[in-house]
Amino acid sequence: MTELFDTAMTSLLHLPEVIDRLAAGDGNRRSAADRAGHGHGHHGINGIGVGGGAAVDIVETPGEYAFVLDVPGFSKSDIQVTVEEDRVLVMKSSNGAGKRKREEEEGECRYIRLERRAAPRSFVRKFRLPEDADTGGISARCENGVLTVTVRKQPPPDKKTKSVQVTIA
Numbered sequence: 001m002t003e004l005f006d007t008a009m010t011s012l013l014h015l016p017e018v019i020d021r022l023a024a025g026d027g028n029r030r031s032a033a034d035r036a037g038h039g040h041g042h043h044g045i046n047g048i049g050v051g052g053g054a055a056v057d058i059v060e061t062p063g064e065y066a067f068v069l070d071v072p073g074f075s076k077s078d079i080q081v082t083v084e085e086d087r088v089l090v091m092k093s094s095n096g097a098g099k100r101k102r103e104e105e106e107g108e109c110r111y112i113r114l115e116r117r118a119a120p121r122s123f124v125r126k127f128r129l130p131e132d133a134d135t136g137g138i139s140a141r142c143e144n145g146v147l148t149v150t151v152r153k154q155p156p157p158d159k160k161t162k163s164v165q166v167t168i169a
Contacts, residue, residue, distance in 0.1 A: 045058055045065065045127055045128065045129065045130055046127065046128045047125070047126065047127055048088065048126045048127065048128055054069045054070060054071055054091070054123040054125055054147075055069065055070045056068065056069045056125055058127075062153075063152065063153055064150050064151060064152050064153055065129075065130075065133060065150070065151045065153070066148060066149070066150050066151075067089070067091065067125075067127065067147075067148070067149040067150075067151070068146060068147070068148050069091060069123075069125065069146070069147040069148075069149075070145065070146060071093070071123070071142065071145055071146065071147045072145040073145070074093055074142070074145070074147075075142070076141075076142040078093050078094050079091065079092070079093055079094075079140075079142055079147055080092050080093075080094070081138070081140045081149055083129075083135045083138065084126075086128070087128060087129040087131075087133065087135060088126055088127070088128055088129070089126065089127045089128075089129055089138070089149065089151065090124070090125075090126050091123075091124075091125045091126075091140075091147065091149060092122070092123060092124040092125070093122045093123050093124075094122070129151060132153045132154050132156070133151045133152075133153060133154070134151065134152040134153060134154045135151075137151065137152030138150065138151050138152075
């Protein structure tokens with residue numbers, strides 16, 4: 001019964017995200033600010049698929065993109081970061097990892113209130129990287145329940161000018 005209750009509560013907690021995704025109409029997990037044109041979604045980093053379980057912030061600097069995910073309860077050995085074909089960055093957890101175990105009640109001790117939400121058991125987030133992302137220059141670190149994946153940008157190609165000799169006849 002507790003498992004059913006936990007599942008129902010987790011679903012309710014993610015309801016705003018589901019409604020936001022449905023309102024977008026394109027399956028992307030974009031914020032209302034991005035859809036209204038106030039976000040920084042102009043570089044083509046799009047969430048794809050039905051990822052979930054880990055909130056993510058995407059930050060752009062002149063030299064890199066940083067993906068910052070909240071992953072409480074996961075250790076760095078529980079998380080995989082890969083790049084699939086077509087420049088898709090995939091961040092996912094191992095199955096069953098990250099579940100916080102509740103301490104067993106001892107003797108006459110019992111829980112009066114449980115407010116802390118257990119971490120999701122698993123997550124998968126996928127993002128299509130923009131053309132200027134250097135897929136060979138990706139690094140990741142996980143500290144204090146926060147996963148930071150950094151993708152370097154490639155320098156813009158050199159613009160070469162060509163002179164054409166014009167003859168007048």
